[in-house]
Amino acid sequence: MPGEARSGSTPRWGLTLRKGAGVVAVAAVAALGIWALKGHDSEISASIALIEHAQAWPLVLAVLAEAGSVAAFGIFTWRLLGVGLSYPPLLKTLAVATANTTINNTVPGGTAFASVYTYREFRGMGADPIFSSWVVLAVNLLAAVALGLLAVVGVALSFRASQGLDLLLAVPIVSVVLMGMAALFSSPRLFSKVLRPPLGLFAHLANRFRRQPFQVDEALAKVGSIATTKTQVLVAIGWAVANWVMDASVLALAYVAIGSKVPWGGILLAYGAGQLAANLPITPGGLGVVEGSLSIALVAYGGAQEPAVAAVLLYRLISFWLVVPFGWLSYFATNLVRRRAGRARVASADTVEGGGSL
Numbered sequence: 001m002p003g004e005a006r007s008g009s010t011p012r013w014g015l016t017l018r019k020g021a022g023v024v025a026v027a028a029v030a031a032l033g034i035w036a037l038k039g040h041d042s043e044i045s046a047s048i049a050l051i052e053h054a055q056a057w058p059l060v061l062a063v064l065a066e067a068g069s070v071a072a073f074g075i076f077t078w079r080l081l082g083v084g085l086s087y088p089p090l091l092k093t094l095a096v097a098t099a100n101t102t103i104n105n106t107v108p109g110g111t112a113f114a115s116v117y118t119y120r121e122f123r124g125m126g127a128d129p130i131f132s133s134w135v136v137l138a139v140n141l142l143a144a145v146a147l148g149l150l151a152v153v154g155v156a157l158s159f160r161a162s163q164g165l166d167l168l169l170a171v172p173i174v175s176v177v178l179m180g181m182a183a184l185f186s187s188p189r190l191f192s193k194v195l196r197p198p199l200g201l202f203a204h205l206a207n208r209f210r211r212q213p214f215q216v217d218e219a220l221a222k223v224g225s226i227a228t229t230k231t232q233v234l235v236a237i238g239w240a241v242a243n244w245v246m247d248a249s250v251l252a253l254a255y256v257a258i259g260s261k262v263p264w265g266g267i268l269l270a271y272g273a274g275q276l277a278a279n280l281p282i283t284p285g286g287l288g289v290v291e292g293s294l295s296i297a298l299v300a301y302g303g304a305q306e307p308a309v310a311a312v313l314l315y316r317l318i319s320f321w322l323v324v325p326f327g328w329l330s331y332f333a334t335n336l337v338r339r340r341a342g343r344a345r346v347a348s349a350d351t352v353e354g355g356g357s358l
Contacts (some may be wrong), residue, residue: 257314
């Protein structure tokens with residue numbers, strides 16, 4: 001009937017409401033940014049002047065470092081896929097990882113959308129549903145483990161600058177949590193035992209609405225059968241650490257480009273704070289929030305205000321805005337390849353079925 005929503009689609013009023021909410025959110029962020037910048041014209045002008053006179057060679061190195069960071073994240077994902085797939089395609093995995101990061105950074109609620117996208121791509125590579133879900137979860141959590149390790153190093157480097165008294169207890173706690181998360185992924189059987197209570201609760205609730213009950217024991221058995229080793233997990237975490245280190249080096253090189261002293265004492269802690277802000281569900285990619293938190297943290301650890309703002313803007317230009325076009329290009333390319341492969345499989349199956357019926 002005219003005006004009636006199609007089955008399984010989002011109603012028009014829902015889409016309109018989402019778009020309206022997005023416009024309001026962007027307008028609010030813009031208004032907040034204008035309000036925050038009001039009265040700081042001299043500082044902004046000084047920061048822009050530093051950017052205009054930035055040296056070229058550190059910026060070239062920064063672009064190469066960011067390319068290395070993107071590649072390291074792709075290899076990190078590829079190593080995890082290699083736990084269950086004999087020959088996962090490296091180039092396609094790099095493209096999927098780049099698209100995953102871009103979706104996560106540019107779409108509201110990006111983590112959920114990026115997880116669905118990567119899950120579909122892993123399934124298209126031949127991974128079964130349980131293993132695909134495990135890799136998606138492992139990529140997110142082990143990347144957090146790697147960032148946490150970097151933050152622990154940052155605490156050690158900034159111990160004197162922060163006087164470290166309030167961090168003495170936090171460091172061992174964080175270290176134990178990180179080691180525990182790494183141990184879970186290196187021991188799938190232990191991981192399946194930890195998953196049993198929350199997965200059982202999920203199944204109890206979900207089975208009320210499903211025609212086919214969710215088989216918890218079967219799913220956990222498949223998780224427990226994933227043949228991973230501590231060496232594989234440690235190598236994957238090593239690539240994740242390389243991803244963060246090379247991305248953080250872009251911030252350091254931005255300081256070099258504007259001819260300012262790098263605040264080594266607190267740059268890793270400031271970087272960790274910025275990455276945390278990027279994942280807060282306030283604005284896509286933490287736009288505005290990352291810039292503010294990074295600048296404040298860098299100034300707090302001994303950096304001058306104008307160089308800090310200039311360095312952060314250069315860092316975001318290279319690590320965020322320069323990567324976004326490549327990420328969306330990777331998304332559309334991998335999505336197109338997966339859909340064509342799916343249509344080819346359907347056509348092949350129809351041909352075989354038709355030939356067998358003659």
